[in-house]
Amino acid sequence: MYEVLGEFGRRIAERSAALVLLPGLVFTAALTVAATVRQRHWADTGLLWRRLAEFPQAGAAAHAGAGSTRTATLLLGVAAVSVGASVLARAVGRVWEVFLLGRWPGLLRPLATRATGRRRRAWERCDEAYEQARAAGEGAERLGELAAVRNRIGLVAPRRPTRTGDRLLAAATRVYLQYALDLGVAWPRLWLLLPESTRTPLTEARQHLDEATVAGGWAVLYTALGVVWWPSTLVGIATGIAAWRRCGMTAAAYAELVEAAVDVHHAELLDRFDEETRPIRPGRGAALTEMFRKGA
Numbered sequence: 540m541y542e543v544l545g546e547f548g549r550r551i552a553e554r555s556a557a558l559v560l561l562p563g564l565v566f567t568a569a570l571t572v573a574a575t576v577r578q579r580h581w582a583d584t585g586l587l588w589r590r591l592a593e594f595p596q597a598g599a600a601a602h603a604g605a606g607s608t609r610t611a612t613l614l615l616g617v618a619a620v621s622v623g624a625s626v627l628a629r630a631v632g633r634v635w636e637v638f639l640l641g642r643w644p645g646l647l648r649p650l651a652t653r654a655t656g657r658r659r660r661a662w663e664r665c666d667e668a669y670e671q672a673r674a675a676g677e678g679a680e681r682l683g684e685l686a687a688v689r690n691r692i693g694l695v696a697p698r699r700p701t702r703t704g705d706r707l708l709a710a711a712t713r714v715y716l717q718y719a720l721d722l723g724v725a726w727p728r729l730w731l732l733l734p735e736s737t738r739t740p741l742t743e744a745r746q747h748l749d750e751a752t753v754a755g756g757w758a759v760l761y762t763a764l765g766v767v768w769w770p771s772t773l774v775g776i777a778t779g780i781a782a783w784r785r786c787g788m789t790a791a792a793y794a795e796l797v798e799a800a801v802d803v804h805h806a807e808l809l810d811r812f813d814e815e816t817r818p819i820r821p822g823r824g825a826a827l828t829e830m831f832r833k834g835a
Contacts (some may be wrong), residue, residue, distance in 0.1 A: 562628070562757060563621030569761065570620070573768030624760065632756030639752065639786050641704030654700035662697050665689035703790045710794040714801050719825040722801065729801065729808045737800055744793040751789050754782035 576582075637644070643651040669685040693702065694709040695716075711722040730738070758779035765772025 560618070560621055560625070563623075563625040564617070566624045566628075566757065566760060567617055567620045569764060569768075569771055569774070570624075573764055573771060577767060578769060628756035628760055629753050630756070631759045632753040635755035635759065635782075636752040636786075639701060639703050639755070639783070639790075640707065641699030641701040643700065651700040655697055658692060658697040658700065658702075658705075662689060662692045665692060666696075703787045706787075706791050706794050710797045713798060718801070718805055719828065720801070720805065721828040722797075724828060725808065726797075728811075729804060732807050732811065733800060733804055737804065741793075741796050741800060744789065744796050748786065748789040748793050751782055751785040754778060754785065758782050 641651060641655070665685065665688050669682065669689055672682055672685055693705045695705075695712045697705045698708055699705045714720055714722045733741075758775050760775070761771050761778055762775030765775060
């Protein structure tokens, strides 16, 4: 048992170092460079090394005989800045996630409405073309091409201004259309019935999505640092583009796994709350939805 707990603790520590401390250390290094050379000498590596070399010498002169204490204090300070930057990046990442998922607040709501309407009209045009082709008896290849064009906009009619937000929302919509089951209230009960082999990929997919949103937070911080040292802006823009793309891919993967989990295991949920045996009665999902909502 002690060995198992020790191995678990070691893995948690390694993951924390990789997700929190390491990105924070890299940002702390960028912050140090920015504070040292600034905009005027943005590419002066000679100045950077001279300033960095002068720092320990000045510290040694001011604190003669206390080198080890000074070094420990410096390391603690670097660690504190790194952790603080990581916490700030996660907080900014939550804001990034709000915009990514299309839950735009306040003054941006009219813009979100217009963007959603534009995406919905484009989806409806593609869906109309698909339905017309199907009614005309077009072949499977042509129908597949039209469906792919429509699905690139959204698997269902858009309700959010962003594609990623609609992809996550589409999972709940498609489950309701297929099974008359409200995923929001049914998911916690279904989760308790899922085997570990299903929970693990779902948990990992959600972690990947969270990590992608944190990368968006780092992109904002690096871009903001460009006020002091402009090359940081380029890093921020590149990180932001990569984070945006990664968020889209990880959100799609997570939504797909959620739908797959419902497709494979929803019968177990319905059987658990149904006195009858399979096949499950049509409309039972709607009845269970009302039961789980408890009048709310």
